[in-house]
Amino acid sequence: MAEQPLEMEKPGADVPSRLIPPAETNERANDDGLLPPTQQQPVIENRDGPIVVRELYQVDADRRLPEFDQPSAKAFFVENRHDISQKLFALACTPGLPVRIDIIKKMVGHYYPGLLTLIEWDVVYWPPLGQSTLVVIYESPLGGRVLTRLSTQETKITEYDVPKKVAEPLLEAIHTIEEEVGPHRAIRADNLYFLDEDLEEIVLGPCVTSPPGFDQPSLYEPVYRAICQPEGRGTGDSRDDIFALAVSIIHLVIGRNPVAKIKEEKVLHNRLENGSYEGICNNIRLPLALIGPLRSMMADDPSIRWTYEDADSWAKGEMVETVKRLPPIKADIPFRFRKREHLTFETLCWHFCQHVEDAARVIQGDEFANWIKRHPSNLGLLQTIRGIIQARNFFEDSHQGSDAFMLTKVAILMDPNSPIQYKGLTFMPDGYGTLLGTIWNKEGGPQESADILNHDIASLWFSGHERVGQKLLDARKNFDQFRSLLSIKDPGYGLERIAYASCPGLPCLSPLIVRHNVLVIEQLLPALEGSAVSADTSSNPIDRHVAGFIAARFDSDTHPHLKAFASPKEDTSTIGMLSLLALLQWKLRSPPMLALSSWVGGLLGPAISAYHNRQTQEHLEREIPKLVRKGSMPELFNLIDDSEKRREDHEGFIAAQTEWLAAEEEIRSIEGADEERVAQGELSGQQAAATISILLSLAVISILFVTGLG
Numbered sequence: 001m002a003e004q005p006l007e008m009e010k011p012g013a014d015v016p017s018r019l020i021p022p023a024e025t026n027e028r029a030n031d032d033g034l035l036p037p038t039q040q041q042p043v044i045e046n047r048d049g050p051i052v053v054r055e056l057y058q059v060d061a062d063r064r065l066p067e068f069d070q071p072s073a074k075a076f077f078v079e080n081r082h083d084i085s086q087k088l089f090a091l092a093c094t095p096g097l098p099v100r101i102d103i104i105k106k107m108v109g110h111y112y113p114g115l116l117t118l119i120e121w122d123v124v125y126w127p128p129l130g131q132s133t134l135v136v137i138y139e140s141p142l143g144g145r146v147l148t149r150l151s152t153q154e155t156k157i158t159e160y161d162v163p164k165k166v167a168e169p170l171l172e173a174i175h176t177i178e179e180e181v182g183p184h185r186a187i188r189a190d191n192l193y194f195l196d197e198d199l200e201e202i203v204l205g206p207c208v209t210s211p212p213g214f215d216q217p218s219l220y221e222p223v224y225r226a227i228c229q230p231e232g233r234g235t236g237d238s239r240d241d242i243f244a245l246a247v248s249i250i251h252l253v254i255g256r257n258p259v260a261k262i263k264e265e266k267v268l269h270n271r272l273e274n275g276s277y278e279g280i281c282n283n284i285r286l287p288l289a290l291i292g293p294l295r296s297m298m299a300d301d302p303s304i305r306w307t308y309e310d311a312d313s314w315a316k317g318e319m320v321e322t323v324k325r326l327p328p329i330k331a332d333i334p335f336r337f338r339k340r341e342h343l344t345f346e347t348l349c350w351h352f353c354q355h356v357e358d359a360a361r362v363i364q365g366d367e368f369a370n371w372i373k374r375h376p377s378n379l380g381l382l383q384t385i386r387g388i389i390q391a392r393n394f395f396e397d398s399h400q401g402s403d404a405f406m407l408t409k410v411a412i413l414m415d416p417n418s419p420i421q422y423k424g425l426t427f428m429p430d431g432y433g434t435l436l437g438t439i440w441n442k443e444g445g446p447q448e449s450a451d452i453l454n455h456d457i458a459s460l461w462f463s464g465h466e467r468v469g470q471k472l473l474d475a476r477k478n479f480d481q482f483r484s485l486l487s488i489k490d491p492g493y494g495l496e497r498i499a500y501a502s503c504p505g506l507p508c509l510s511p512l513i514v515r516h517n518v519l520v521i522e523q524l525l526p527a528l529e530g531s532a533v534s535a536d537t538s539s540n541p542i543d544r545h546v547a548g549f550i551a552a553r554f555d556s557d558t559h560p561h562l563k564a565f566a567s568p569k570e571d572t573s574t575i576g577m578l579s580l581l582a583l584l585q586w587k588l589r590s591p592p593m594l595a596l597s598s599w600v601g602g603l604l605g606p607a608i609s610a611y612h613n614r615q616t617q618e619h620l621e622r623e624i625p626k627l628v629r630k631g632s633m634p635e636l637f638n639l640i641d642d643s644e645k646r647r648e649d650h651e652g653f654i655a656a657q658t659e660w661l662a663a664e665e666e667i668r669s670i671e672g673a674d675e676e677r678v679a680q681g682e683l684s685g686q687q688a689a690a691t692i693s694i695l696l697s698l699a700v701i702s703i704l705f706v707t708g709l710g
Contacts, residue, residue, distance in 0.1 A: 053122045056081055057137050059090045061128055067145055068138075070191075072097055073209035078137055087140035088119060092126055093209045095133045098231075098437045099505040100208040101519050104136065106181040107208070114173025115184075115204050116141060116193065123517050131515040138206060143194025146202060150255060155199045157252045159287035166202055166252065168315040170245055173204050175308045178238040185212035185236055187244035188220045189251035211434035211505070212236060218264055219257070219280065220244040223271045223300050225428060227350055228419050231438035232427025237471075239302050242311055243276075246297035249290070250281065258284045272346040274328055276300050292322035299323045301417075303467070335371045337362060345377055345414040353411055353421040360403035363410055364389055385410055399455045408457060412464040422457045423448045429458060429475040432482075433502025440499060440509055450495050453479070453486050478502070492562035496548030504553075510545035521553040525581070525590045532595035537602055542577050550580065556587055571610035574603060575641055582637040592631025600636065601628040607640050 051059040060077045068075035073091040080086040093099055107118045119137045126133045149155050157166065170187075177184055184207045191205035209215075213233030218226035222243045225233040250258055258280055259267045271279030277295045286294065293314050299305040304323050306314075314320045334341035335348060338355060342348040352359035362368050363385065372382045388409050395401035404423045411421055419428050425448055427435045436449045452458065458479040465472060482498045499506055508518040508527075512535060516527035528541050535541070542550075542565065551558055561583060564576025578600055585593060601624050608620050620639065627635045 051124055051126065051135070053078075053090070053124060053135055053137060054120055057088065057090070057120055059092075059124075059135060059137075061092075061126065065089050067148065068140070068205075070186075070206055070209050071215040073136075073206075087142065088137055089140050090135050090137045091206060091209050092129075093134040093136070095129060095131055095517050096441065096507065096509075096514070097214075098211050098434050098503050098507075099134055099519070100182075100210075100212065101134075101505040103181050104208045107177075112173060112176050112180070114169045114202075115177060116195075116206060118206075118208070123519060123523060132517040134209075134517065134519060136206070136208060141193035141195050141203065141205075142197045143199045143201075145190065146192040146194060146252065147190050149194060149199055150252065155194075159253060159290055162249055162253065162290065163315045163317065165200075166249060167245070167311065169202060170204060171242075171308060171312050171315055174238050174241045174245065175312070178241070178308075183212065183235065183237050184241050185244075186210075186215055187241050187248060188216060189248045189257075192248065192252075211431075211438065211503075213240070213431075214434070214438075216244065218268060219259060220247050222302070223268070223276050223279075224417055224419055226271070227268055228426045228428055228431060229435065232419070232425070232431035232435035234428035234431030234434075236428075236430070238308055239305050242297050242306060242308065245311075246294045247280065250284070250286065250294060253286065253290065254284055268350075269340075269347050271300075272350060273330075273342075273344050275325070277325075293320075295325065296320075296323040329377050331371065331375045333371070333374070335368070345375070346418070349411045349415040349418055352407060353426065356403050356407055356424070359407055363407070381413060384413055388413075399451070405455065409460060412460055416464040416466075420452070420457060420461045422452060422455075425449065425452065429461070429472070429479070432458075432479075433499070433506075436495070436499050437503035437506035446495055446499070450486065453483050453498075456483065490562065490566035491542070491544050491547035492551040492558065492565070494544065494548065496544050497551050498548075500549045500552035508545055508549040510543050510549070512541065512543065512546065518549070521550070521584070522588055522590075524549065525584055525588070525593055525596065528581075528599075529593045529596045532599045535599065537599045540577060540603065541596065541599055542580065547580075550584065554584065554587075556583060558583070570606040574605075574607045575637075578604070578607070578633065578637050578640060582633040585632070586634045593633065594629070594631040597628045597631045597633055597636065600633060601625070604636075604640060 051061055053059060058079045058081060060079070063077035065075040065077055068089045068091070070091060073093045076090045076092060078088040078090045080088060104118065104121050108121055109119065111117055117139045119139060121134065121136045123132050123134050125131070126135070143149065146157075150157065170192075174184060174187075184204055186207035187204060191207075193203055193205055195201040195203045211231055211233075212235045213221055213225060214230045216230075216233070220243075221228075221233060222236075222240055225236065225240065228234070267279060270282070273279070274282075277298045280298070281294075293306075293311070296306040297311055306320075306323070310320050328344055328346075330343040334343050336342075337348060337351055338358060340351060342351065352363070369382060369386075372378055372385065375381075388406060392401050392406045399405050408420075408422045411418060419426050420432075425435065432449075432452070436446060439449065440446045458476070462468070462472065462476045462479075482502065485493050485497050485501075486495060488494065500508070505519065508514070508524065512531050513524070513527040516523070516530060518524050518527045524546070528546075532541070547562065547565065551562060558580060561576055561580040564572050565580060567573045567576060581596070581600060584590065604620075604624060608617050608624075611617050611620070623639055624636065627639060
């Protein structure tokens with residue numbers, strides 16, 4: 001019997017169905033708010049010509065405006081080609097540093113009282129850097145920087161000016177932008193400007209060129225955000241802006257940074273030990289009328305810090321109850337760790353987490369146990385810490401037995417309000433995304449950030465908080481989702497997907513397109529098109545970063561395409577790659593992508609070979625170059641993955657197999673009949689020979705018998 005073939009999987013069963021109905025290949029409604037095709041062209045690396053934003057604003061990279069610089073962005077002169085009288089400046093951002101693109105999209109072209117107006121933005125090629133970067137264009141404040149005018153004594157801000165001239169307009173700005181776009185998170189004395197030449201109207205400066213809180217000196221951050229890494233300070237809310245406004249007011253009133261001559265680490269230690277107001281204002285004299293309001297706006301406990309309503313009422317002259325100073329709980333005897341004395345859990349916890357190995361050794365000693373036992377805040381804490389130390393011994397071979405894990409648990413017990421601290425990372429829960437994105441390409445890479453999820457450190461932190469508001473619930477839900485994504489190893493998931501989903505302003509870090517600084521999904525295909533000219537076209541245009549970027553930033557369902565792309569079968573993976581790019585080009589109404597289509601077309605060999613019919617293969621090989629010259633990946637996909645063509649190929653292959661099997665059976669049958677006839681002939685011959693032999697034997701015996709008788 002002939003060998004039967006294995007049961008075949010139906011071709012195309014594991015790839016997306018036909019991408020675009022034939023009638024829609026070249027037709028798309030222009031109603032979804034996407035960047036128009038004219039703004040999805042590949043970035044032209046013009047090294048000699050002008051830098052033009054949106055075909056209207058010409059930026060002069062040789063004409064600096066340092067008075068408008070931000071810590072992470074440099075300012076340049078801009079000219080409106082249609083209105084050269086308009087006063088503008090451009091900020092060229094740091095490539096690779098996450099920006100607040102979600103805020104930019106909401107703010108552009110809108111006027112907000114108390115805030116500089118964001119006129120326009122775009123990612124453009126920046127010749128001095130040799131790559132693309134984000135450029136944001138603002139209206140120029142005619143009066144310049146407030147601190148500059150104060151230093152030249154062109155104006156003065158007294159305690160009587162603060163409520164009406166500073167607090168009231170800026171509080172309105174804080175409230176308005178949080179309601180409409182989110183907290184500012186870049187309020188500081190050197191980011192305040194006079195909008196008018198008369199130096200009367202003060203406004204907040206830019207806040208979109210870096211992650212929330214990233215550019216802030218720690219002085220302007222609430223203490224627990226201040227001790228975080230700048231990239232991990234988090235989005236926060238208006239209460240953080242109110243804190244920063246209070247510190248800015250202090251700077252304006254006294255005319256200087258109140259702690260300029262004190263080391264930053266010492267200031268943070270004082271703030272943790274005595275409270276932020278005392279730690280910052282201890283060595284200065286403030287007008288009596290401002291002490292209560294400023295202390296209330298700088299309370300370290302966000303739940304008692306003045307809200308917008310409280311501060312606004314004070315600015316309008318109404319009576320508002322101020323926050324009372326609560327003395328910190330201190331030990332009678334300091335605990336000495338690495339030559340520094342500590343009276344509170346807060347300072348010791350922070351210092352411990354800066355020196356993990358030394359701290360792990362110290363907390364297991366008797367001296368620490370005795371100090372904890374005598375501390376007024378003990379309340380059974382020592383027994384819990386001893387339990388953590390003992391539990392560690394059961395997990396010597398896992399992360400739960402490490403110094404870092406043990407210390408993180410102890411830190412959460414000692415100071416539940418402190419940020420998440422693990423393996424040298426210090427961040428607030430809402431700062432994880434920007435932390436991950438910012439440190440990705442730094443020395444050491446993102447592995448420690450991944451360990452935060454792998455070791456479920458966030459859950460330890462959340463479990464230490466008795467007061468769980470909606471924001472904490474949302475943050476915990478986010479971390480649960482991140483852990484789920486991390487467990488999936490396929491392209492389009494994992495840590496890359498988490499980075500782009502949790503940090504909307506992180507540009508795509510794929511080596512293929514990193515120099516194009518791709519921030520939004522509409523820029524992805526033009527960047528790949530621009531890279532196709534010099535890329536290794538034997539490689540896949542979709543790597544893990546590109547796949548994660550698409551999955552996080554593209555609104556359409558990409559799951560079936562990513563599933564196909566992750567297939568171990570080369571033909572299915574190739575079709576998945578093509579379908580994903582084709583979906584982008586169709587949905588985003590992108591213009592023809594000639595170089596990218598050529599790149600992709602050269603990789604379609606496995607998809608062509610998946611067809612069994614040689615004529616079909618030859619037809620595809622003839623048609624692909626035609627569609628490549630059109631730059632249309634949707635049409636390429638529809639050609640390669642034509643369901644009708646696949647069905648015919650499958651049915652033809654099955655018919656050919658059936659015909660082959662029938663012929664094979666017939667051949668075997670014929671061969672079997674011939675063998676039977678040969679065997680029958682041999683048997684007949686043997687029988688005949690035996691008969692003849694017997695007859696001859698009888699004849700011989702008969703002759704001998706007759707002869708003997710004679």
